[in-house]
Amino acid sequence: MKTVPPSGIRRFFDLVSEIDDVISLGVGEPDYVTPWHIREACIHSLEQGETSYTSNFGLIELREEVSRLYTRKHGVYYDPGTEILVTTGVSEALDLAIRTVVNPGDEVIVVQPSYVAYIPSIIFAGGVPVSVSTKMENDFKLTPKELESAITDRTKAVIINYPNNPTGATMDRGDLEAIADVIVEHDLLMISDEVYECLTYEGTHTCFSSLDGMRERTILLNGFSKAYAMTGFRMAYALAPPEIISSMMLIHQYTMMCAPITAQIGAIEALKNGEAEMQKMIREYDRRRHLIVKGLNDIGFDCFKPKGAFYAFPSIPDTGLSSDEFAERLLNEEQVVTIPGSVFGETGEGFLRCAYAASRNDIKEALERMDRFLGRL
Amino acid sequence: MDKQTRDILEILGEDARVSHAEIATLANMSEKDVTGTIQQLEKAKIIRRYKTVIDWELAGEEYIYAIIELKVRLERKEGYQAIAERLYKFPEVRSVRLLSGEHDISITVRGNSMKQVAFFVAEKIGTLDQVYSTATHFVLKTYKEDGLILDEPEQVKRLPVTP
Numbered sequence: 001m002k003t004v005p006p007s008g009i010r011r012f013f014d015l016v017s018e019i020d021d022v023i024s025l026g027v028g029e030p031d032y033v034t035p036w037h038i039r040e041a042c043i044h045s046l047e048q049g050e051t052s053y054t055s056n057f058g059l060i061e062l063r064e065e066v067s068r069l070y071t072r073k074h075g076v077y078y079d080p081g082t083e084i085l086v087t088t089g090v091s092e093a094l095d096l097a098i099r100t101v102v103n104p105g106d107e108v109i110v111v112q113p114s115y116v117a118y119i120p121s122i123i124f125a126g127g128v129p130v131s132v133s134t135k136m137e138n139d140f141k142l143t144p145k146e147l148e149s150a151i152t153d154r155t156k157a158v159i160i161n162y163p164n165n166p167t168g169a170t171m172d173r174g175d176l177e178a179i180a181d182v183i184v185e186h187d188l189l190m191i192s193d194e195v196y197e198c199l200t201y202e203g204t205h206t207c208f209s210s211l212d213g214m215r216e217r218t219i220l221l222n223g224f225s226k227a228y229a230m231t232g233f234r235m236a237y238a239l240a241p242p243e244i245i246s247s248m249m250l251i252h253q254y255t256m257m258c259a260p261i262t263a264q265i266g267a268i269e270a271l272k273n274g275e276a277e278m279q280k281m282i283r284e285y286d287r288r289r290h291l292i293v294k295g296l297n298d299i300g301f302d303c304f305k306p307k308g309a310f311y312a313f314p315s316i317p318d319t320g321l322s323s324d325e326f327a328e329r330l331l332n333e334e335q336v337v338t339i340p341g342s343v344f345g346e347t348g349e350g351f352l353r354c355a356y357a358a359s360r361n362d363i364k365e366a367l368e369r370m371d372r373f374l375g376r377l
Numbered sequence: 378m379d380k381q382t383r384d385i386l387e388i389l390g391e392d393a394r395v396s397h398a399e400i401a402t403l404a405n406m407s408e409k410d411v412t413g414t415i416q417q418l419e420k421a422k423i424i425r426r427y428k429t430v431i432d433w434e435l436a437g438e439e440y441i442y443a444i445i446e447l448k449v450r451l452e453r454k455e456g457y458q459a460i461a462e463r464l465y466k467f468p469e470v471r472s473v474r475l476l477s478g479e480h481d482i483s484i485t486v487r488g489n490s491m492k493q494v495a496f497f498v499a500e501k502i503g504t505l506d507q508v509y510s511t512a513t514h515f516v517l518k519t520y521k522e523d524g525l526i527l528d529e530p531e532q533v534k535r536l537p538v539t540p
């Protein structure tokens with residue numbers, strides 16, 4: 001336990017709580033309240049007395065909706081009875097997936113900069129995390145060469161996350177097929193965290209298990225937090241072949257029992273009737289994406305144009321400050337919260353994560369303050 | 378409708394004062410294209426006009442609103458268009474809608490007092506040849522108007538930093 005430090009994001013949280021008039025680009029969640037029809041469905045279910053445990057797998061109606069969604073959208077069929085597990089957030093699904101596939105000493109490849117939970121989850125499971133770095137000049141895509149260079153005899157699985165937190169990168173079908181070839185060649189498993197799937201602004205999202213031969217090798221994680229602005233509901237699911245799901249389910253049934261029923265009912269409503277409101281939120285994120293990327297580039301950052309999620313990941317102009325110092329001074333001197341890239345792995349050093357799940361006015365104000373700050377450095 | 382046109386309409390629909398330069402950034406277009414597209418939309422009457430949402434009550438102007446449901450008798454040839462025109466030409470009438478169901482037409486009337494609105498309905502609307510009954514409902518409070526919630530809008534309560 002002692003080898004895992006608390007998340008670097010946590011430190012910023014403590015710093016921020018002491019400062020007033022803060023504009024936050026540090027929030028990794030939508031700035032929308034969950035659409036009313038979803039909340040209303042939950043309220044109604046409570047009025048109807050739906051307050052019990054559900055099947056360990058999750059409500060069958062929800063699993064059937066998820067199954068239909070994947071058939072319709074990606075042409076991959078998952079059996080609602082044996083291949084879908086409803087979890088409390090992708091966070092839980094991720095932990096279950098890693099605990100299921102990792103034996104002590106097994107190596108798991110993490111593509112960095114990456115979401116902060118991957119490496120700790122691997123260590124908690126007794127595995128050994130091995131990082132590969134993606135680069136801005138490759139649009140933060142994972143290349144087959146980079147992946148190969150990290151593989152050893154002990155490698156068990158790879159975790160990818162596209163659209164990506166923190167870079168906003170996506171990988172198209174061709175890019176992913178090249179990765180799939182490496183997975184087959186070295187007989188590996190893929191844990192694909194696709195929680196930002198719906199927030200794809202350019203091109204269309206390819207789900208990893210829809211690639212030839214990948215269904216049997218993929219644990220696909222997806223959820224409701226980002227697309228439907230449902231972070232607090234803690235709703236997600238894992239899709240995988242029956243042997244894997246049944247092992248994940250074994251841990252889940254003894255540690256979590258089942259995901260909360262109210263949230264599951266909200267998730268069913270989201271899948272049945274949530275498309276229009278989701279698309280509206282996505283159109284607005286897309287506009288903010290253009291706004292923030294142009295703004296950052298105009299004031300002197302070098303910002304890759306993110307293709308998905310809701311993060312811009314500019315490289316910091318050379319001022320001699322580390323990303324940690326830069327973010328901390330920006331917070332203290334201009335009250336703008338950003339997250340230093342180093343939090344997402346060593347390779348994130350020199351970058352800053354700016355979430356644009358914030359109102360346009362906040363984004364504009366933050367950019368002005370950042371401009372002022374850069375002028376003083 | 379293409380994506381950029383939808384972007385322009387949604388942005389202006391929410392705030393008609395956003396500059397063309399800012400729309401250009403938000404919709405990832407050139408400013409010239411934004412101006413051109415807006416001109417086309419105006420010419421095609423897709424954009425009807427730009428208006429301001431005013432809280433007259435807060436400004437000290439005491440307006441009274443009433444919704445009046447009308448049953449009408451149709452005359453040969455003329456249909457509903459003729460009666461609608463007679464109604465909407467009164468500046469006191471703020472909206473006119475043809476309805477299905479029990480009543481035929483619903484109008485919204487604005488005045489400075491209940492008495493004024495009541496007299497207007499009695500004298501100008503009730504006396505129209507085609508109108509054979511009116512039911513007047515005074516508005517006590519408006520909570521949401523044309524998609525805009527008039528109470529303080531709901532804010533998401535988030536922590537300032539999350540992964």
Ligand SMILES: Cc1ncc(COP(=O)(O)O)c(C=O)c1O
Nearest residue numbers: 028089090091115165223225540
């Ligand atoms: C890449 C990634 N995976 C997983 C999660 C956690 O999602 P959930 O709310 O479903 O636990 C997040 C949240 O920030 C994320 O960014």
